[in-house]
Amino acid sequence: QVLLVESGGDVVQPGKSLRLSCAVSGLTISDSPMNWVRQAPGKGLEWLAYISETGDRIYYAESARGRFAVSRDNSKKTLFFDMSSLVPEDTATYFCARERAGASFDHWGPGTLVTVSS
Amino acid sequence: SYVLTQSPPVSVAPGQTAALTCGGVDIDTKSVHWYQHQPGAAPILVIFNDNERPSGIPDRFSGSNSGNAASLTISRVEPGDEADYYCQVWDTASGHRVFGGGTKLTV
Numbered sequence: 001q002v003l004l005v006e007s008g009g010d011v012v013q014p015g016k017s018l019r020l021s022c023a024v025s026g027l028t029i030s031d032s033p034m035n036w037v038r039q040a041p042g043k044g045l046e047w048l049a050y051i052s053e054t055g056d057r058i059y060y061a062e063s064a065r066g067r068f069a070v071s072r073d074n075s076k077k078t079l080f081f082d083m084s085s086l087v088p089e090d091t092a093t094y095f096c097a098r099e100r101a102g103a104s105f106d107h108w109g110p111g112t113l114v115t116v117s118s
Numbered sequence: 119s120y121v122l123t124q125s126p127p128v129s130v131a132p133g134q135t136a137a138l139t140c141g142g143v144d145i146d147t148k149s150v151h152w153y154q155h156q157p158g159a160a161p162i163l164v165i166f167n168d169n170e171r172p173s174g175i176p177d178r179f180s181g182s183n184s185g186n187a188a189s190l191t192i193s194r195v196e197p198g199d200e201a202d203y204y205c206q207v208w209d210t211a212s213g214h215r216v217f218g219g220g221t222k223l224t225v
Contacts, residue, residue: 035215037161044220045153045161045204050213059213062119095160102149103208103215104166111160 002026002107004096009112016086016116022079022096022109030054030074033099036064036081038092039111046092049081050099086116120209122218129224136192138221140205143186148207150188152181155220156201164203165190192223200225 008020022034036048049070050059058070069082079096093113097105123141130136140150152165163172165181168188178193192199205218 037217044202045155045206045217047206047215047217050215057213059215061214097161099215100166101170102151102167104149104151104163104206105153105161105215106163106166106172108160108162 002098004098004107004109006094006096006109006112009094009114011115011117012086013118014087014116017082017084018086018114020081020083020094020096020112020114022081024077024079024098027098027107029072029077029079034070034072034079035097035099035105036068036070036079037095037097037105037108039095040089040092043092048094051079083114086114088116090114091116119212119214120207120216122205122207122216124203124205124218124221127222127224130195132195132197132225134195136195136199136223138190138192138203138223140188140190140218141186142188142207145188145207146183146185148183148209150181150183151206152179152190153204153206154199154201155204161204195223195225197225199223 048064051070093111095111098107100106125139149167153161155161168183169181202220
């Protein structure tokens with residue numbers, strides 16, 4: 001059974017940093033490109049970042065570039081998402097997703113909630 | 119970057135057919151994927167590569183892609199199909215993955 005489980009979501013003050021993790025089981029993570037996607041309250045899905053199987057290729061959405069960083073540790077079967085200089089507009093549920101055929105996302109975690117508020 | 123425009127909210131009665139569209143410039147040159155997203159749950163891939171169904175997705179779900187519009191068709195709609203549906207593509211020029219704004223399906 002494939003499981004992706006995000007963790008690290010919290011209530012943080014504006015300007016603070018946060019690290020999200022995504023633990024993967026039931027699939028070979030070293031064969032899997034991964035992505036981070038978020039959904040702000042009342043809004044749609046927003047793609048944030050892609051990281052290749054080995055981490056040698058990374059892409060960011062404009063909203064993530066410069067403040068957010070994606071990384072992975074295949075030996076620990078874990079994906080990371082480091083967020084800095086958080087603003088209230090970053091309040092959202094953050095999902096990790098495994099990428100497969102044609103850049104579709106075939107497995108998703110349940111998400112972790114990040115709330116940025118003073 | 120590449121923009122996907124999805125159709126307005128759709129309301130259908132059980133047993134009817136729902137047709138959702140996703141527009142983009144020359145979208146037929148890209149592979150389009152569709153996701154079902156219900157509140158509080160993880161999104162589910164229902165169509166990939168324009169018209170392929172992942173295992174476990176009923177054949178009531180079908181997709182097509184032509185010209186500047188892709189579509190998701192849900193036949194014999196059931197109450198459990200009520201959700202937000204998102205289209206998504208890979209913009210190879212930028213490397214970005216792109217989602218449409220979503221369409222809410224009410225049954």
